[in-house]
Amino acid sequence: MGLHFNFKEIVTATMVLFAVIDIIGSIPIIIDLRKKVGHIQSGKATIVSAIIMVLFLFVGDKILGLIGIDVNSFAVAGAFIIFFLAIEMILGVSIFKDEISESTSIVPLAFPLIAGAGTMTTLISLRAEYHVENIVIAIMVNSIFVLFVLKASKRIEATLGTVGLSVLRKVFGIILLAIAVKLFATNINQLLN
Template identity: 70%
Template sequence: MNFSIKEIATAGMVLFAVIDILGSIPIIIDLRNKVGHIQSEKASIVAGLIMIAFLFVGEEILKLIGIDVNSFAVAGALVIFFLAIEMILGITLYRDDAPETASIVPIAFPLIAGAGTMTSLLSLRAEYHVENIIVAILINIIFVYLVLKSSRRIAKALGKSGLAVIRKVFGIILLAIAVKLFASNVTGLL
C-alpha cells in the first residue's frame, strides 16, 4: 500500500473542485423545491460506486479503444481547464437542462459523478496511486452526503455571494491543477 496524505489531499481537492457540490447547491435547492425529497444516502452511495468502478474499468475501456492514459490525461486536463474557466468567469460552456425529477440519475449522475469527474479520475490515475484516489473519493462522497442533507441551511448561511466566492476560488485551484496535469503528461505523448 502506498498511502500518501499529500496524494489524498491533492486528489481530494481536484475531485472537490470538479464535483463542485457547493456550487451545485442552487440546482439541488431547485430540485428539492420541485419534487420535495432528495434521497441523499442513495445518491451519495451510487455516485461513489460509479466513481470507484470507473477508476478501475475506465482504463480498460481506454485500452479497448486504443487510447493510452497519457493521452486521456491531456484530454482530461483540457476538460478540467474549461470547467475552471466556467467557474472563474461565471459562464456556462455546456450544461444539461435541470431534470424534472430528483432521482438517482440527475443527482448521482451527472451532477456528482459527471463527465468532468470521470475525466478527472482517469487523469489522477495517471499520476497517483489508486488507493489514495479511492480515499479521496470516499472523503468527497461523505462531504457530498453532508451537503445534500443540509443544502438549505448552507445556502442560507453562505448566501449567493458566498457561494460565488467559493466557486471562483476552487476554479482558480482547478485551473492550476489542469495546467500541471497537462504539463506532466504532454511530454509522455512526444
C-alpha cells in the first residue's frame, strides 16, 4: 500500500477545512479569551487541535461507535457549544466561567473552536472521498495558519481598535450562530430519521 499524494486533493481538503475551522471568524473570540485569562498558549492550542484532528481522522468514527455515540449526536453537542459562544459574542454576556490559562488553550480554543464537531464531521466526510495522507497535509497547512492567527491576535486587535473589534465580534457572532443552527438542523434531522 503506497502513498497517494495528490496536489488537487490537498488543495481541496485544505480549503474545505479552512472554511470549516474559520480561524479568521474566531478572532473576536480569541481576543476575548485572551482578555479574560491574560494570555493564550498559541503553540499548545495549535498542537492539541492538530492532534485531535489527526486522531479523529483515523479513529474518530470508531471511538464514537465504541461509546455508543454517532457522528450526528456529536455534531449536535458541538452545535450547542458554538451556539452559546455566539450568544456571548452577540449579547456581550458571559456564559462560560473564566478558567485558568492552561485549560483555556485546550477548552474552548483547541476544542471546540478549532477542532470542533463541524471540523470532525468534515474530516469523516473528507476521508470518504480523499486519501488520508492528503487530508493530513491539509490539517498541517491549516494548523500553521491557525498558529499564525493566534500569534498575531494582539496586532490584529491593535489594528482594528475597540470599535472595529466590537463590530467584528457582533458580525462573527451572528455568523457563528448561523453555523450552530445549520449544524444542529442538519444533524438533528439525521438523528430523528
